[in-house]
Amino acid sequence: MLKSASSLPHKAKQGSLKNDYQGPLASGLNRRAFLKTSTAIALLAGLPACKPTQDVTKSNNNPAPSATTNKDIPASVFSDYQKKVLAQVQMQLLPDDGDGPSAQDINGVDYLEWAMTDQQNIQDGDPDFIRKGIGWLDDLAVQTKGEVFIQLDQTNQHNIIEKIAGSSAGENWLSLLMYYLTEALLLDPVYGGNPDQIGWNWLEHQAGFPRPTSETTYRDFE
Amino acid sequence: MKNQPTTTKDFDICIIGSGAGGGPIAYELAQAGYRVVVLEKGGWFDEADFKKDEMLSRRNIFRSKIADERHVLEEPDGEDWSSHNTSEFWGGNIVGGASNFMSGYFHRLKPEDFRLLSEFGAIEGANIVDWPITYNDLEPYYTKVEQLIGVSGKIVKHPHLEPRSTADYPFPPTAEHPVSAWFDKAANELGLHPLPMARAILSTPYNQRNSCEYSGYCGSYGCHSGAKGSSRAALLDHVKTKNNFQLMTQAKAYQINTDQKGNASSVDYYDNAGSSHRITAKVVTVACYAIESSRLLLSSTGAKHPDGIGNRYQQIGKNLHCCAGGTGHGIFDLTQLTSQQADALKVRGPFFNRALQDWYFIDDKPVFGKRVKGGTIDFVFDPPSPTADANSLKWDDNNNLLWGSAFKQRLKSHFTQSRDFKFEVFCDWLPTDNCHVSLDANEKDKWGSAVARVKVGFHPHDLKVAQYIVDQGVNVMKKMGAQKYYGNAFTSPTSNLIAGGLRFGKDPKTSALDPDCRVHGTDNIFVTDGSFMPNGGSITPTFTIYANAFRVADKIKAQLGKV
Numbered sequence: 001m002l003k004s005a006s007s008l009p010h011k012a013k014q015g016s017l018k019n020d021y022q023g024p025l026a027s028g029l030n031r032r033a034f035l036k037t038s039t040a041i042a043l044l045a046g047l048p049a050c051k052p053t054q055d056v057t058k059s060n061n062n063p064a065p066s067a068t069t070n071k072d073i074p075a076s077v078f079s080d081y082q083k084k085v086l087a088q089v090q091m092q093l094l095p096d097d098g099d100g101p102s103a104q105d106i107n108g109v110d111y112l113e114w115a116m117t118d119q120q121n122i123q124d125g126d127p128d129f130i131r132k133g134i135g136w137l138d139d140l141a142v143q144t145k146g147e148v149f150i151q152l153d154q155t156n157q158h159n160i161i162e163k164i165a166g167s168s169a170g171e172n173w174l175s176l177l178m179y180y181l182t183e184a185l186l187l188d189p190v191y192g193g194n195p196d197q198i199g200w201n202w203l204e205h206q207a208g209f210p211r212p213t214s215e216t217t218y219r220d221f222e
Numbered sequence: 223m224k225n226q227p228t229t230t231k232d233f234d235i236c237i238i239g240s241g242a243g244g245g246p247i248a249y250e251l252a253q254a255g256y257r258v259v260v261l262e263k264g265g266w267f268d269e270a271d272f273k274k275d276e277m278l279s280r281r282n283i284f285r286s287k288i289a290d291e292r293h294v295l296e297e298p299d300g301e302d303w304s305s306h307n308t309s310e311f312w313g314g315n316i317v318g319g320a321s322n323f324m325s326g327y328f329h330r331l332k333p334e335d336f337r338l339l340s341e342f343g344a345i346e347g348a349n350i351v352d353w354p355i356t357y358n359d360l361e362p363y364y365t366k367v368e369q370l371i372g373v374s375g376k377i378v379k380h381p382h383l384e385p386r387s388t389a390d391y392p393f394p395p396t397a398e399h400p401v402s403a404w405f406d407k408a409a410n411e412l413g414l415h416p417l418p419m420a421r422a423i424l425s426t427p428y429n430q431r432n433s434c435e436y437s438g439y440c441g442s443y444g445c446h447s448g449a450k451g452s453s454r455a456a457l458l459d460h461v462k463t464k465n466n467f468q469l470m471t472q473a474k475a476y477q478i479n480t481d482q483k484g485n486a487s488s489v490d491y492y493d494n495a496g497s498s499h500r501i502t503a504k505v506v507t508v509a510c511y512a513i514e515s516s517r518l519l520l521s522s523t524g525a526k527h528p529d530g531i532g533n534r535y536q537q538i539g540k541n542l543h544c545c546a547g548g549t550g551h552g553i554f555d556l557t558q559l560t561s562q563q564a565d566a567l568k569v570r571g572p573f574f575n576r577a578l579q580d581w582y583f584i585d586d587k588p589v590f591g592k593r594v595k596g597g598t599i600d601f602v603f604d605p606p607s608p609t610a611d612a613n614s615l616k617w618d619d620n621n622n623l624l625w626g627s628a629f630k631q632r633l634k635s636h637f638t639q640s641r642d643f644k645f646e647v648f649c650d651w652l653p654t655d656n657c658h659v660s661l662d663a664n665e666k667d668k669w670g671s672a673v674a675r676v677k678v679g680f681h682p683h684d685l686k687v688a689q690y691i692v693d694q695g696v697n698v699m700k701k702m703g704a705q706k707y708y709g710n711a712f713t714s715p716t717s718n719l720i721a722g723g724l725r726f727g728k729d730p731k732t733s734a735l736d737p738d739c740r741v742h743g744t745d746n747i748f749v750t751d752g753s754f755m756p757n758g759g760s761i762t763p764t765f766t767i768y769a770n771a772f773r774v775a776d777k778i779k780a781q782l783g784k785v
């Protein structure tokens with residue numbers, strides 16, 4: 001089989017592993033960019049293949065401020081409030097629309113919290129970027145609708161998501177949440193998402209064998 | 223790092239790298255009774271460790287990590303060159319190397335591949351040469367690989383079938399996907415010669431290895447049954463308990479030391495804790511995968527080799543090649559097929575296993591002006607990676623993020639209402655002065671050694687040939703009844719199918735190795751991975767890497783003499 005080593009951004013769009021493309025650094029995306037809703041940004045917004053990542057080799061020499069090491073993983077990555085916001089944002093991204101599982105059905109928030117304890121995700125600065133995005137989201141909700149995101153009705157929440165999807169940083173943030181939702185939907189249930197193979201069943205995906213067990217997950221090899 | 227070796231051990235032969243290039247040497251010399259040591263920088267994992275878990279590849283679990291070591295890839299970017307760090311060339315860094323994760327599509331080279339220059343003539347800007355050996359020299363070793371590594375298939379007569387000393391493969395073909403019959407019909411109607419593809423996968427048990435269990439996830443995934451012909455399962459597992467054999471895991475070779483005559487005297491390696499150790503041996507074999515073998519020779523300087531071992535004429539790292547070619551797709555809309563046809567397409571497990579070699583040589587004067595070397599088309603279903611697929615579907619055709627019900631519908635339609643049937647085109651990537659390995663001036667690995675800088679310029683002729691064959695593949699997809707069909711020739715390097723860099727030849731001024739794959743200017747340093755190949759042929763290389771390594775094993779045994 002052919003595997004391409006190229007990772008030029010324009011070629012990497014179809015790539016699927018976040019390693020494929022070292023996109024705009026998560027830490028370099030700021031609040032202003034997040035709130036900006038100009039369509040002119042669509043070009044840049046279109047670039048990230050999968051998830052905004054940092055150049056790991058660089059961050060090793062000069063750790064990004066957001067990078068945490070194993071020992072200081074907090075007991076809970078997100079506060080209860082942050083989890084509430086994330087749950088509702090996830091339900092906009094993968095809604096309960098009568099066709100296939102919703103974010104809640106696939107344990108979206110629990111999975112996300114667990115994924116934030118993965119060393120690579122920590123190094124990529126994801127927990128921090130996701131937390132920051134929640135703040136920006138609420139800022140925008142208050143600015144434009146007068147209330148924080150979780151106080152808004154479905155239509156207004158939808159509007160807000162639509163709005164931030166139009167800015168590069170906003171789209172990056174949503175794209176990162178989608179990245180983890182697809183993991184929760186389609187990774188082996190051993191990782192906490194895809195309960196009872198709900199995602200596989202919906203998409204008629206036949207798993208390979210032997211499957212990982214709780215003693216043989218990827219973290220047991222790290 | 224502590225550079226002073228803390229221990230020294232002596233062996234007859236020290237083999238660096240345990241993949242497809244290293245395994246045959248280790249196996250043959252250990253079986254013959256020589257004292258063998260293999261240095262492998264990864265760990266020893268086996269059938270019990272290999273699960274069908276997408277996270278293993280998402281986290282590069284069995285591959286070197288970019289933070290530890292990497293390559294600097296320099297590639298054409300429009301008129302310019304751009305470079306960046308990559309870990310894509312690490313295809314497998316455990317005992318058995320990338321051969322644990324290959325799909326095992328096995329084709330032999332053809333006699334003409336050994337004499338590309340005299341058969342097809344020079345092409346301006348390309349460093350094409352004839353090989354110093356012929357197909358006949360390698361044929362017995364292809365036959366040996368078919369038995370020992372385990373190649374399953376069925377010989378079908380076709381215009382470009384290479385000569386064989388045996389009538390057929392030793393193992394019958396692996397189980398076939400129901401859609402293979404659609405392909406045969408379409409290809410026959412087009413006047414082509416559909417070929418069952420040989421696989422380095424056991425279809426029946428052999429040598430304490432199980433036959434394939436059709437797990438549905440093969441290429442990119444390790445094999446739990448032992449059927450896949452990795453260097454570990456097929457070779458190293460069978461000598462590992464011998465008293466005269468030792469395989470050091472987590473042993474990263476960083477320097478081949480040479481004596482006053484320029485011959486190898488010892489090899490230094492780091493263990494897992496970063497301590498240095500030394501192996502002395504009569505013969506040293508390098509098989510680190512094409513790029514890394516050049517790198518090790520370049521970085522091993524000595525009194526006789528001030529620019530790296532064998533680099534007197536600046537041939538080390540030169541004439542690297544990837545696999546030119548392209549890919550194409552036939553998308554079948556399941557809603558437009560009968561339920562029987564749709565069910566057939568949905569089957570996962572058995573292999574599709576079809577190839578076309580009708581254009582291995584192209585005689586189309588209006589297009590090329592003369593007969594030229596063409597390529598092979600392999601038709602395949604990609605190994606499943608549902609999470610990665612779903613993640614890539616979040617971008618719509620205008621590169622905007624899709625979310626909500628629109629995203630869900632896209633997922634559903636992709637996974638349940640269509641099947642993407644793919645073809646891969648393999649052509650020669652002509653060696654040029656713009657495709658080579660050197661030591662990067664800035665980047666160092668975690669042990670403090672310079673990493674390899676890989677420049678991957680391509681020749682425009684490759685693109686023309688590839689496009690020609692891609693177009694033929696698209697025609698087949700159309701004929702098969704795909705609703706959408708398209709293909710693209712590419713110029714980006716195929717990270718898993720790199721060869722060359724240390725090509726063999728008679729003249730030290732134009733080659734790095736002699737015809738026995740001994741580094742020019744040395745008596746006892748051999749290179750046995752794909753680095754030796756002056757051109758890759760229009761196929762995947764591993765069958766040839768294995769065969770050549772068995773050939774060189776015989777040369778080394780002859781050189782070492784009686785045990």
Ligand SMILES: Cc1cc2nc3c(=O)[nH]c(=O)nc-3n(C[C@H](O)[C@H](O)[C@H](O)COP(=O)(O)OP(=O)(O)OC[C@H]3O[C@@H](n4cnc5c(N)ncnc54)[C@H](O)[C@@H]3O)c2cc1C
Nearest residue numbers: 239241242243263313319320324325326327475751762764
């Ligand atoms: C996903 C995938 C699919 C593939 N499919 C096919 C296919 O269908 N058909 C085909 O023909 N080929 C295929 N290949 C290619 C095939 O795997 C390679 O051609 C083959 O493994 C190359 O053999 P090698 O010995 O050169 O390198 P490897 O098999 O990679 O072995 C090199 C070994 O050397 C070790 N090493 C490197 N440097 C050092 C050092 N300094 N010290 C100690 N150890 C070191 C590495 O860790 C590694 O284990 C595929 C590869 C991949 C990744």
Ligand code: SF4
Nearest residue numbers: 434435436437440445
């Ligand atoms: S399909 Fe067969 S050869 Fe491939 S990994 Fe599964 S059992 Fe092994």
